Amino acid sequence: MTDTTVMLGRSIKHVTRSVDTIITVTITPIAMLLLFRYVFGGAIQAGTDNYTNYLMPGVLLIAIASGVSYTGFRLFSDMQSGIFERFHSMPITRSSVLWGHVLTSLVSNAISAAVIVLVGLGIGFRSSAGPLAWLAVIGILAVFTLALTWVAVIAGLNASTPDGAAAFSYPLVFLPFVSSAFVPTETMPGPVRAFAENQPVTSIVNTIRALLEQQPVGNDIWVALAWCAGVLVVAYGFAMLVYKRKIA
Amino acid sequence: MENAIEVKGLLKSYGKLEVLKGVDFSVGRGSIFALLGSNGAGKTTVVRILSTLLKPDGGTATVNGFEVQAEPAKVRGSISLTGQFAAVDEVLTGRENLILVGKLRRVGHPGQVADDLLTRFGLTDAGGRRVGTYSGGMRRRLDIAMSLIGNPPVIFLDEPTTGLDPEARLEVWKEIQELAGGGTTVLLTTQYLEEAEKLADRIAILHQGTIIVSGTLAELRAMLPPAQVEYVERQPTLEEIFLAIIGNGAQR
Numbered sequence: 473m474t475d476t477t478v479m480l481g482r483s484i485k486h487v488t489r490s491v492d493t494i495i496t497v498t499i500t501p502i503a504m505l506l507l508f509r510y511v512f513g514g515a516i517q518a519g520t521d522n523y524t525n526y527l528m529p530g531v532l533l534i535a536i537a538s539g540v541s542y543t544g545f546r547l548f549s550d551m552q553s554g555i556f557e558r559f560h561s562m563p564i565t566r567s568s569v570l571w572g573h574v575l576t577s578l579v580s581n582a583i584s585a586a587v588i589v590l591v592g593l594g595i596g597f598r599s600s601a602g603p604l605a606w607l608a609v610i611g612i613l614a615v616f617t618l619a620l621t622w623v624a625v626i627a628g629l630n631a632s633t634p635d636g637a638a639a640f641s642y643p644l645v646f647l648p649f650v651s652s653a654f655v656p657t658e659t660m661p662g663p664v665r666a667f668a669e670n671q672p673v674t675s676i677v678n679t680i681r682a683l684l685e686q687q688p689v690g691n692d693i694w695v696a697l698a699w700c701a702g703v704l705v706v707a708y709g710f711a712m713l714v715y716k717r718k719i720a
Numbered sequence: 721m722e723n724a725i726e727v728k729g730l731l732k733s734y735g736k737l738e739v740l741k742g743v744d745f746s747v748g749r750g751s752i753f754a755l756l757g758s759n760g761a762g763k764t765t766v767v768r769i770l771s772t773l774l775k776p777d778g779g780t781a782t783v784n785g786f787e788v789q790a791e792p793a794k795v796r797g798s799i800s801l802t803g804q805f806a807a808v809d810e811v812l813t814g815r816e817n818l819i820l821v822g823k824l825r826r827v828g829h830p831g832q833v834a835d836d837l838l839t840r841f842g843l844t845d846a847g848g849r850r851v852g853t854y855s856g857g858m859r860r861r862l863d864i865a866m867s868l869i870g871n872p873p874v875i876f877l878d879e880p881t882t883g884l885d886p887e888a889r890l891e892v893w894k895e896i897q898e899l900a901g902g903g904t905t906v907l908l909t910t911q912y913l914e915e916a917e918k919l920a921d922r923i924a925i926l927h928q929g930t931i932i933v934s935g936t937l938a939e940l941r942a943m944l945p946p947a948q949v950e951y952v953e954r955q956p957t958l959e960e961i962f963l964a965i966i967g968n969g970a971q972r
């Protein structure tokens with residue numbers, strides 16, 4: 473545990489000392505928020521009187537999906553620099569080398585999500601949700617972040633170039649666009665709609681939206697949690713397998 | 721007394737490339753052992769196996785009484801590695817790098833340990849700067865300093881002085897001698913034969929997958945025909961011994 477804490481402290485310094493990555497991680501989703509709110513929003517019939525509320529969950533997922541790519545990148549840099557081997561020749565819990573990066577991802581994504589929510593409040597995002605509902609929202613976002621972060625670990629461990637370590641996140645960033653994040657799925661043609669309604673982002677977005685609007689979450693929350701937990705377990709298992717092969 | 725490092729019949733191949741074909745040597749406690757060999761001879765491979773970073777294909781290696789494959793965690797508790805290429809965190813400052821290792825090794829007062837090492841390695845002025853701005857030699861000195869934290873009984877140094885200026889090299893030599901004087905066992909690899917000559921109690925030459933000779937400098941000297949008729953009689957340098965032996969080995 474202590475080793476992980478030390479590794480977390482180190483990795484957090486990497487985040488706070490590369491201000492450019494913090495800006496990239498928050499600026500793009502914020503730009504998207506503004507774009508949909510002020511440019512496309514007027515033309516979109518989402519059947520809601522507050523489109524900013526409607527947008528919020530999807531924008532947060534986009535921020536996380538792009539944010540985790542830096543975990544892949546930082547892990548890759550560690551392996552390149554030889555510090556990875558130094559850590560592995562030391563009397564420490566070896567997996568703390570990975571957990572430090574994973575926990576850093578949770579912390580940095582929480583910060584960027586908070587910034588995005590603040591900007592959202594500035595342009596009309598409102599929620600009447602109570603503390604429990606907010607806690608549930610934070611919990612779902614945390615599990616989602618953890619799941620994608622372990623995918624990022626796999627990418628970082630296997631990559632042969634820094635770009636390769638981050639590229640896995642491009643399709644993930646795209647997923648919210650083919651979901652209920654920005655427009656109701658009912659407006660999509662058959663096959664696209666089938667995909668949109670059965671991919672994880674839709675159930676996650678619907679759950680968060682329902683929690684924030686104090687609506688019943690129905691089945692969506694279980695589908696959302698099952699997706700996140702499933703990806704988390706599979707990605708974690710696979711990442712550990714790759715990791716053990718890498719370190720002899 | 722039991723040896724600090726004991727290597728028997730070590731085998732390692734990368735695919736079809738057989739790098740180690742039965743390497744044997746042992747290193748006594750508190751001594752300095754130099755492993756010599758041409759580029760690609762397999763020195764780094766030996767060091768990585770001994771520091772539990774790489775699994776051998778066969779043979780046994782014992783460090784501080786622990787077998788590297790059976791008890792890797794205990795081996796890691798006994799060693800410290802300075803790899804061939806500096807393993808430092810470029811984003812952190814020099815001082816933060818030292819504190820990081822100090823915390824991971826659970827030393828008391830890591831900040832004080834860090835300041836002490838910065839002074840010993842002439843890095844006090846640079847201690848607060850990011851390592852990304854360091855010169856190659858400064859990085860190397862920091863790298864070695866990081867390996868001294870926690871006083872492990874066995875230290876591996878893979879080409880420790882490559883890229884250092886003469887003054888820094890002398891400084892590192894002094895540190896290595898002090899370590900051995902204090903009872904630490906040092907295994908170093910080097911391309912500078914003068915370094916092995918100056919520091920090592922025993923020297924081994926790794927060539928084409930095996931240790932072709934090992935012994936003290938005097939023993940290695942005795943292997944060469946002594947009669948070199950010159951105006952001034954002199955001892956053959958280790959460099960001459962090395963080249964002569966490698967030459968012989970290649971013709972076998």
Ligand SMILES: Nc1ncnc2c1ncn2[C@@H]1O[C@H](COP(=O)(O)OP(=O)(O)OP(=O)(O)O)[C@@H](O)[C@H]1O
Pocket residue numbers: 734737739757758759760761762763764765766804
């Ligand atoms: N991961 C690897 N995959 C394939 N071949 C490797 C790998 N690591 C080392 N080798 C090969 O094994 C041989 C020995 O390498 P090693 O790094 O141990 O040599 P060395 O004696 O340390 O050389 P140098 O003096 O150049 O550092 C070389 O031919 C090298 O190309």
Ligand SMILES: [Mg+2]
Pocket residue numbers: 763764765804878
């Ligand atoms: Mg080498």
